[in-house]
Amino acid sequence: MEPAVSNGRLEVSCGNKIPKSTPCPRPVPGEASGGCSFDGAQITLIPIADAAHLVHGPIACLGNSWESRGSLSSGPELSAYGFTTDLGEQDIIFGSEQKLHESIRYIVSRFAPPAVFVYTTCVTALTGEDIEGVCKAESERLGTPIIPVNSPGFVGSKNLGTRLAGDVLFQHIIGSTEPEQTTSHDINLIGEYNIAGEMWHIERLMQQAGMSILSRITGDGRFREVGWAHRAKANMVVCSRALLGLAVQMERKYGIPYFEGSFYGAKETSYSLRQMAYLTGDRDVERRVDKLAAREEMRLSLELEPYRKQLKGKRAVLYTGGVKSWSVITALQELGIKVVGVGTNKSTAEDVSRIADRIGDDAEYIPEGGARQILKTVRSRKADMVIAGGRNMYMALKEQIPFVDINQERHKAYAGYDGLLSLAKQLVHTLQHPVWELTAKLAPWEEETEFAD
């Protein structure tokens, strides 16, 4: 297991433990690549549901991306709106600061958000717009925080963008408001985006154990709520190394201890809850967590029984981003599934060493993207299924390989104890589908010719 509490030992950078993947890989020209820093920053901040998110750039960045994340909100929906300055040629030549001023004013006067995030894009970074200046001036004029997010696509990978978004949270937001009340059991969840409502599972478990979430960073988050994150007793960095830097900074400045954990799989869930309880320093909460974990694990193991039987010994190739690459492994192992291949393309060296802890050399590491590589692994390791995200789904289906979507577009929550049960059901459901029988057999006329031979 990971060290429980950091003492500031971990740096914001990627570290340099090597095996089979270089940390924070630079994008390689000529490959089918993943998202950019703008994308990373946007997906980190967009779950702050009551804020307006304004993309300062040409239509590209927003026109191709708005409303395509699965982060759910329990209330406000403003962040689902696509706001962009939609720059044209004239704006590039003569500058677009005035357009940005007007856009911000329009949004604040019509939508009255608690804050506006303004995203730099490649173009506005290159043309040298003074976005920080505009934001500052408009914040003062309007009395609404207007927050610049300086993460243009070309600075690097998606992962870097999430880190930059973490800096924005730390510099501009955290510490800007005060909670109405605090308890000694307040935890922040950092890097949990409430995909398919997963956070609601976690929140319930925490409530049952007598703990509460002070700030959701940022899944189902609210702007004011992120502002008072500095009053928490502990930070949990959920499934995202990208925001680890934020936790480190908060520990240094506010003395809030943090730990890294995951909610995929029963073991990881129990472990995460225990860590939280430990950091609250309340023996009573710890006891409640122990009871809860014991009860849930017992219940789960009974309910999982029929599914485990069907999944035992099945082989999977896992190709997903960052931290899910290791945390989902544990969940799959608990179901009796053998992970025979794993993508490390978007994982940091730390992630890779965690993968190694869990599967050692039994599996093939797929360091580079590209459908061919994934498919080769599936074939050579005789995998029964691929577990990955939308961009790889259709190529798996072309090869008639059962596929389970684990990324942001899915509609099922897999976190927590109930989530593991959902995942088990989904896997069984997928593997059982009659279409695989159809694909496994030849068409009748092809069979006949075989007999004829």
Place this chain on the structure above:
Amino acid sequence: MSERPNIVDHNQLFRQDKYVRQREEKRAFEAPCSPEEVTDTLEYTKTKEYKDKNFARTAVVVNPAKACQPLGAVMAALGFEKTLPFIHGSQGCTAYFRSHLARHFKEPVPAVSTSMTEDAAVFGGMRNLIDGIENCIALYQPEMIAVCTTCMAEVIGDDLSAFLANARQEGVLPEDMPVPFANTPSFSGSHITGYDAMLRSVLETLYNKSGRTAQPGHELKLNVLLGFDGYTGNFAEMRRMLGMFGATYTILGDHSSNFDSGATGEYSYYYGGTPLEDVPKAADAAGTLAIQQYSLRKTLGYMKQTWGQQVSSISTPLGIRATDRLLEEISRLSGREIPEALKQERARIVDAMMDSHAYLHGKRVAMAGDPDMLIGLIGFCLELGMEPVHIVCSNGDRKFEKEAELLLKSSPYGAEATVHSGQDLWHMRSLLFQDPVDLAIGSSHLKFAAKEAEIPLLRVGFPIFDRHHLHRYPIIGYQGALNLLTQFVNTILDVMEEQAPDHSFDLVR
């Protein structure tokens, strides 16, 4: 059958009491406004006053209904055999294009990026381009690489033609590999202009490379262009109709097989497309027929000027009259009679329209989409006795407005319509509240406004992310008219049933 696991998605899961209570508790601090205030504000946003303020907006776009140039360029590139779309710029754009197209077609989308970073921004992206070409040839073995730019490369002023020449000089790019390229900054035009720019470049590059001289009319074949078309079914329908004529033809830019390939058990990067050697031959064709205009301006201009082609272009042929025109054009260009079977098909579709006319007659419609599609939709709605009321075209220009207005004037059913080019879906929302309609027609992005206005959305156009397989059915031609008619009338019947009180819940409709 084995025991079926009961899996609930988040729709059902989070309706359970325990989660509902959890969210209610949370709401206590997050919504300081009273429910009355929320309702009042919501009502205010539906007023004329708000609409005026909304339409006075100049600086910001809210809920855009267009994508950018390189997305169209990728689609154009995938219309050709063994062609790899190659995007010069920072890497995120490429990921967006791949997801965007994959979500619409439910197919894998090959495309690579030069992954420019900060140093490229300072020193130029030549190294990225050359290294990128070397890598992608090694990884994906394309026969043609179609390069387009993103706004970043355009802003720093990268010179593609010089870079590609250098790549050839360095020996990275084989002499004989065609590399069409197009400048496609997102700060001008939209996905349809990008489609046009890339298609033109492909035709020009392959034609020049062949060293031939166009001999228009030398061949009996027709050139057929479908433009930026989100319907793979349209390609099949076009082939079927041309086949019935007995016409020979070349489809220039046929992305249908790349976006609708079979699950054969083996994934390939390249499933089809127009063969490269067919392109120079197309310069000798008897004539060119295009069923989009706004997305093919430069391409058709090139074919007219350089190839001396006889070009006929119409907007997306939706409905009866537009299909009539299409068949007349095919007949004229190919010198063949309109086949009897298509005439019978027309009669059958007209019959179907009569069967359903009562339910469609007088229905007021709002629509948003690309210019060619909208011209087609307006025409079809008028034929169906539906009344187009709000027409929003984010990437429309003055010429589109004029054409749309002329078409609307041709029928009493078009009397109430207003055409809004350059506007977005937030404008559309105001229109829907200020002057309510019965139906909305457009891409998936329109679903939010339609839901608020409590009207059904008929999904037509691009992108359609939230319904399956619509793109596999043609919407052009008589058969396409039947498909759209089926979708339209049955949606209206669904709504009627949903709203029907017991005494009107009829068996026969």
